[in-house]
Amino acid sequence: MxxxxxxxxxxxxxxxxxxxxxxxxxxxxDPKGKPPSQxxxxxxxxxxxxxxxxDERDFExxxxxxxxxxxxxxxxxxxxxxxxxxxxxxxxxxxxxxxxxxxxxxxxxxxxxxxxxxxxxxxxxxxxxxxxxxxxxxxxxxxxxxxxxxxxxxxxxxxxxxxxxxxxxxxxxxxxxxxxxxxxxxxxxxxxxxxxxxxxxxxxxxxxxxxxxxxxxxxxxxxxxxxxxxxxxxxxxxxxxxxxxxxxxxxxxxxxxxxxxxxxxxxxxxxxxxxxxxxxxxxxxxxxxxxxxxxxxxxxxxxxxxxxxxxxxxxxxxxxxxxxxxxxxxxxxxxxxxxxxxxxxxxxxxxxxxxxxxxxxxxxxxxxxxxxxxxxxxxxxxxxxxxxxxxxxxxxxxxxxxxxxxxxxxxxxxxxxxxxxNSRAVINRYLGYWDANPATLIPLSPSESAPLFVEMMGGAGPIMARGQDLYDSGKYKLAQEILNKLVYAEPENQEAKDLLADVFEQIGYQQESPSVRNSFLAGAYELRNGIPSGASPKSSGPDMVRAMDTYLWLDFLGVRLDSAKAGDRSFTINMITPDNGEKFVIELSNGTLTNLQGYLADDPDLTMVLNRSDLEPVMMGMATIEDQIAAGKVALAGDTGIIDELKAMLVQFDLGFEILPGTGEQDLTPEANAFQQPEPADTSGG
Missing domain, CATH: 3.60.15.30 (Metallo-beta-lactamase domain)
Structure with missing residues (x-):
């Protein structure tokens, strides 16, 4: 080669x-990084x-x-x-x-x-x-x-x-x-x-x-x-x-x-x-x-x-x-x-x-x-x-x-x-994620099951010793089985995270697919160093938010809704956007926010009328709904307090959540207006 x-x-x-x-x-x-093992x-x-x-034809x-x-x-x-x-x-x-x-x-x-x-x-x-x-x-x-x-x-x-x-x-x-x-x-x-x-x-x-x-x-x-x-x-x-x-x-x-x-x-x-x-x-x-x-x-x-x-x-x-x-x-x-x-x-x-x-x-x-x-x-x-x-x-x-x-x-x-x-994906497409073993149908979360495994293996000491032996002998997939359990059971155990990172790194070096390689090496990096602050990549631009259908924006408000905060509160909103001829009925009930395009409720708690072109600055974070109301771009009828109630029920998702335990959540997402639509994910590369 x-x-x-x-x-x-x-x-x-x-x-x-x-x-x-x-x-x-x-x-x-990485100062903790390792060379390839024998x-x-x-x-x-x-x-x-x-x-x-x-076969050099591709190079030609x-x-x-x-x-x-x-x-x-x-x-x-x-x-x-x-x-x-x-x-x-x-x-x-x-x-x-x-x-x-x-x-x-x-x-x-x-x-x-x-x-x-x-x-x-x-x-x-x-x-x-x-x-x-x-x-x-x-x-x-x-x-x-x-x-x-x-x-x-x-x-x-x-x-x-x-x-x-x-x-x-x-x-x-x-x-x-x-x-x-x-x-x-x-x-x-x-x-x-x-x-x-x-x-x-x-x-x-x-x-x-x-x-x-x-x-x-x-x-x-x-x-x-x-x-x-x-x-x-x-x-x-x-x-x-x-x-x-x-x-x-x-x-x-x-x-x-x-x-x-x-x-x-x-x-x-x-x-x-x-x-x-x-x-x-x-x-x-x-x-x-x-x-x-x-x-x-x-x-x-x-x-x-x-x-x-x-x-x-x-x-x-x-x-x-x-x-x-x-x-x-x-x-x-x-x-x-x-x-x-x-x-x-x-x-x-x-x-x-x-x-x-x-x-x-x-x-x-x-x-x-x-x-x-x-x-x-x-x-x-x-x-x-x-x-x-x-x-x-x-x-x-x-x-x-x-x-x-x-x-x-x-x-x-x-x-x-x-x-x-890809082979697992095919079976998931036809049969789903379940392997038909009842023990895996409603399993414990890893953080709940791991302490039992660690206890039954005699605690962190024997696991670390055995994990090191498996690593030294190149049995990396066996090593990750037990070390992963230890890290979930003891997220603050840096020695365990470092050894698991060493295992991930060797597995990563061996991968033909860069997506799989990157995943193992990224896991190793975060186990060793935590999630670096300020590492948020830009995903897309305002054109993507502008191109969103209104129902998508409303759907995602439903995803962002915290059911616990909503409690047993219920209300109905009619929203009309005259410039594009759309209308929606929006309901909060049973801790769930739903919307239906093309319909209006007979007796809503609140009616909002605003052009889609005036909603877009709100979706893109260039204006708040209060700004548009103050500018006379929103006509309201009914209980206007519902807007503040809904805002209080919405959660802003942060990019810096933990994937691996003990790597430390980071605040990577700037504060945004309550009704601002986060940019869609980057689909580059499919």
């Missing part, structure tokens, strides 16, 4: 800024000898078509912070094999160091890679650029478009396509097009059916928990280092800039729909229920070019996303790839996507499409094959395995997903 990485680095095609390499002997970023090194060495590193494809890279590696955000820094991963380009990184993951991490402008099809299709988690893709029309998936942030998208124009000649943006409803595929739209041009019909924005619903709704109800869990899946607190964050499988990381949203003006509702934009003929294939609830592929029949969105990339994706999301349908995903194979794959000569690198030549395209089709189908069918023989959700990840023929194909390796958590 070392020769392969050195060869890639020597091409200077996938190069970033010249920074000091981090060698194997480099210091760990057991971990042995596993890493065995993997280097068992994977098909002789990642290099192909390189045109130019900018003279910078950082992109600054409008607020003054660094929005993007590809140079922080330069340690991956020094040709060194790290024993702290699964060799397959290190290979993927190097492939994702592509940085600059690439030609996909001469004088027609180009990509800027390495400016964000996703690729910035432009298709040359008769008069301008059609942009596919304008990245996460305004700043990175603007920088990518500037590189295109500076290198290829300046052209206006004549269309934008959102392939799906995750933030890294639409959030940078304000960096490429002005909203006025969209409203005036000068620039169409095209998206799949259901896009606006899912772009927001998927991330609202559990948004605070999802953003906290993002600390683990995306390693938010981990430095970029061979001991920490090295990759995010479909790209390096997500940009930390200004996330926006402009609503689409053209919605693709049919399963197959052909449109011509700026002289470019495109055939859209709706693929709902795959990588996103709203997603579509695109075929360019005149170019024999297939855009696979995020349905076919350089990895097997998440069926279950660790930050949290509804479980996806692996079988439907496979079906949609199969449909694309027969609709477009028989003729396509280039396949490109919103992540990873293109594939050229029909034989290669069909090879990758079939490998991914079969992997998702086998995941679904193989798990259910075992489930129907009694294998449970708590055993499945240790029983299901990908067929050997697929394991030897790089395009079928699980980086964004993992075989372990």
């Amino acid at each position: 070392k020769n392969l990485l050195a060869n890639l680095t020597a091409t200077a095609v996938i190069a970033a800024s010249a920074s000091v390499a981090l060698s194997q002997e480099a210091s760990h970023f 057991e971990t090194i042995a596993i890493i060495e065995a993997l280097r000898g068992s994977l098909p590193f002789e 494809e990642a290099r192909k078509g390189f045109i130019a890279k900018p003279d910078f590696t950082q992109i600054m955000a409008e607020k003054g912070n660094v929005a993007w820094d590809i140079g922080s991963y330069d340690f991956l380009l020094q040709g060194e094999d790290f024993d702290t990184i699964h060799p397959s993951l290190q290979r993927q991490a190097v492939l994702n160091m592509s940085y600059g402008l690439y030609e996909v099809m001469p004088d027609r299709i180009y990509q800027v890679r390495g400016f964000d988690l996703a690729n910035f893709t432009v298709v040359k029309g008769d008069t301008g650029w059609i942009v596919f998936d304008p990245l996460t942030a305004k700043e990175t998208a603007a920088a990518a478009l500037k590189l295109v124009n500076d290198t290829l000649g300046e052209r206006p943006v004549t269309g934008v396509v959102y392939s799906h409803s995750h933030a890294d595929h639409f959030g940078g739209v304000r960096g490429v097009v002005a909203e006025d041009d969209v409203r005036e019909g000068l620039v169409p924005i095209i998206a799949p059916v259901g896009f606006m619903d899912h772009a927001v709704a998927e991330n609202v109800y559990a948004g605070n928990a999802m953003n906290r869990r993002l600390f683990y899946q995306y390693g938010v607190l981990l430095p970029r280092s061979p001991f920490g964050h090295v990759d995010q499988s479909i790209g390096k990381n997500t940009a930390a800039g200004n996330l926006g949203l402009i609503a689409p003006t053209v919605v693709i509702e049919d399963d197959i729909k052909e449109l011509t934009v700026d002289g470019v003929r495109m055939v859209f294939q709706n693929t709902p229920g795959t990588e996103a609830p709203a997603e579509m592929n695109t075929y360019f029949p005149d170019f024999k070019a297939f855009w696979a969105a995020e349905n076919i990339t350089g990895t097997i994706h998440n069926i279950y996303t660790l930050r949290g999301a509804l479980v996806r349908d692996a079988l439907e995903w496979s079906r949609q790839i199969n449909a694309a194979l027969y609709l477009f794959g028989q003729d396509a000569e280039v396949m490109f996507a919103s992540h990873s690198w293109p594939r050229w030549g029909n034989e290669r395209i069909q090879e990758v499409m079939r490998a991914q089709r079969d992997t998702y189908a086998n995941l679904n069918n193989g798990v259910l094959h075992l489930a129907n023989q009694g294998v449970t959700i708590n055993e499945m990840h240790n029983e299901y395995s990908v067929p050997e023929s697929l394991q030897q194909q790089w395009s079928a390796r699980s980086y964004h997903g993992s075989v372990e958590h």
Whole structure:
């Protein structure tokens, strides 16, 4: 593998800024951090000898078509912070094999160091890679650029478009396509097009059916928990280092800039729909229920070019996303790839996507499409094959395995997903979380059961001694079983937390999936250091709140309601927003806040009339409801004291809640107006 990485680095095609390499002997970023154990090194060495590193086609494809890279590696955000820094991963380009990184993951991490402008099809299709988690893709029309998936942030998208124009000649943006409803595929739209041009019909924005619903709704109800869990899946607190964050499988990381949203003006509702934009003929294939609830592929029949969105990339994706999301349908995903194979794959000569690198030549395209089709189908069918023989959700990840023929194909390796958590997701989709053992149906919480386990094991002393023995002998999963119990029983036992952190770290080093690696390493970091204060990442911008349906805002007020504070109080509110013709009946009863759109109560306790445009500043925290009342923008009739009562019943969720015991809650969320809607969670990467 070392020769392969050195060869890639020597091409200077996938190069970033010249920074000091981090060698194997480099210091760990955490004073309590440990190097890879001999057991971990042995596993890493065995993997280097068992994977098909002789297949270098992905590297050839990642290099192909390189045109130019900018003279910078950082992109600054409008607020003054660094929005993007590809140079922080330069340690991956020094040709060194790290024993702290699964060799397959290190290979993927190097492939994702592509940085600059690439030609996909001469004088027609180009990509800027390495400016964000996703690729910035432009298709040359008769008069301008059609942009596919304008990245996460305004700043990175603007920088990518500037590189295109500076290198290829300046052209206006004549269309934008959102392939799906995750933030890294639409959030940078304000960096490429002005909203006025969209409203005036000068620039169409095209998206799949259901896009606006899912772009927001998927991330609202559990948004605070999802953003906290993002600390683990995306390693938010981990430095970029061979001991920490090295990759995010479909790209390096997500940009930390200004996330926006402009609503689409053209919605693709049919399963197959052909449109011509700026002289470019495109055939859209709706693929709902795959990588996103709203997603579509695109075929360019005149170019024999297939855009696979995020349905076919350089990895097997998440069926279950660790930050949290509804479980996806692996079988439907496979079906949609199969449909694309027969609709477009028989003729396509280039396949490109919103992540990873293109594939050229029909034989290669069909090879990758079939490998991914079969992997998702086998995941679904193989798990259910075992489930129907009694294998449970708590055993499945240790029983299901990908067929050997697929394991030897790089395009079928699980980086964004993992075989372990995806296999459990499939059984959860069909059978739920219960393994059918009554003892696990209504179990004690870990903090309640752990003291009994610790008592029966003879207390902390024997557990620590045995845990250390298991750690020293490389039996990390056995060690975590008993040490996890001790930490739950004794959250203030720092010695126990440190040893459990050592165990998590070694398990993390061994993982192929960066999401799983990051989760173990993030857990180790917090066990050792607690949750750092001020570590709150920005999740989204005001456009996302503005785009929320009113019922979503009301639904989330119901989530925020503290039933104990509500007690037996009951009231009914009619709310009318004349400018958009909406009306709602809102009821508090039985400690529960409900709403129903399209209805009004005959005898409400309070009636509120305000335009939706005047409600939005309240939702975004730019004004309070009292401000709008004082400004004469709200008409009230009835018991106005209900507003203060409701405010007192609402809880503001804080991002800094504990995941692991004894890591210390932190106040990471600024105080907000009572009716302010927290920003939806970040869905970047799916």
